[in-house]
Amino acid sequence: DSGVTQTPKHLITATGQRVTLRCSPRSGDLSVYWYQQSLDQGLQFLIQYYNGEERAKGNILERFSAQQFPDLHSELNLSSLELGDSALYFCASSVGGGWSYEQYFGPGTRLTVT
Amino acid sequence: GQQVMQIPQYQHVQEGEDFTTYCNSSTTLSNIQWYKQRPGGHPVFLIQLVKSGEVKKQKRLTFQFGEAKKNSSLHITATQTTDVGTYFCAGRTGNQFYFGTGTSLTVIP
Numbered sequence: 001d002s003g004v005t006q007t008p009k010h011l012i013t014a015t016g017q018r019v020t021l022r023c024s025p026r027s028g029d030l031s032v033y034w035y036q037q038s039l040d041q042g043l044q045f046l047i048q049y050y051n052g053e054e055r056a057k058g059n060i061l062e063r064f065s066a067q068q069f070p071d072l073h074s075e076l077n078l079s080s081l082e083l084g085d086s087a088l089y090f091c092a093s094s095v096g097g098g099w100s101y102e103q104y105f106g107p108g109t110r111l112t113v114t
Numbered sequence: 115g116q117q118v119m120q121i122p123q124y125q126h127v128q129e130g131e132d133f134t135t136y137c138n139s140s141t142t143l144s145n146i147q148w149y150k151q152r153p154g155g156h157p158v159f160l161i162q163l164v165k166s167g168e169v170k171k172q173k174r175l176t177f178q179f180g181e182a183k184k185n186s187s188l189h190i191t192a193t194q195t196t197d198v199g200t201y202f203c204a205g206r207t208g209n210q211f212y213f214g215t216g217t218s219l220t221v222i223p
């Protein structure tokens with residue numbers, strides 16, 4: 001158990017819909033990262049927040065957005081969903097804001113778009 | 115596009131054999147991290163290398179960072195069934211963090 005929690009574990013929704021994935025970092029960690037893992041694309045970095053502010057942006061689509069709240073939990077919002085958005089979405093946390101810190105991954109949310 | 119490639123993509127070994135996965139970046143990396151993901155699980159941090167030419171060992175695992183900081187390798191000596199999983203390298207270039215394509219290891223008992 002990494003100490004990072006993600007909800008829900010599974011999500012099935014239809015194309016065009018919007019969903020919100022939630023992540024609670026390990027106690028004491030200030031950074032939250034979001035990743036998308038699909039069979040053909042591997043692990044893709046989406047976005048990072050550090051202490052409530054966006055720190056780095058990766059391959060995140062405009063239809064996706066995220067935020068980190070004052071209690072440090074984070075939400076990833078996916079809208080106008082397409083079949084290709086079906087994937088495993090991981091949240092990770094680390095104590096610091098740079099890329100030199102060990103990242104602790106949550107169990108993931110499996111999103112299926114039908 | 116993908117900037118960090120790993121080879122091989124898949125590797126099947128007999129228990130007790132050695133295993134090596136190679137990680138290659140098109141750009142210089144500030145650091146390299148290695149993660150292991152068991153089937154159905156999430157990535158788990160193994161180690162971080164920062165210095166050019168650095169070598170670190172963890173029991174049967176040996177990690178190397180290339181002199182040019184563009185490549186890295188993970189070598190497992192005498193594999194065990196508990197080594198099964200996908201091994202990912204990941205590194206920072208600029209303000210981006212890239213995961214490698216991963217090497218899936220199967221260990222045949």
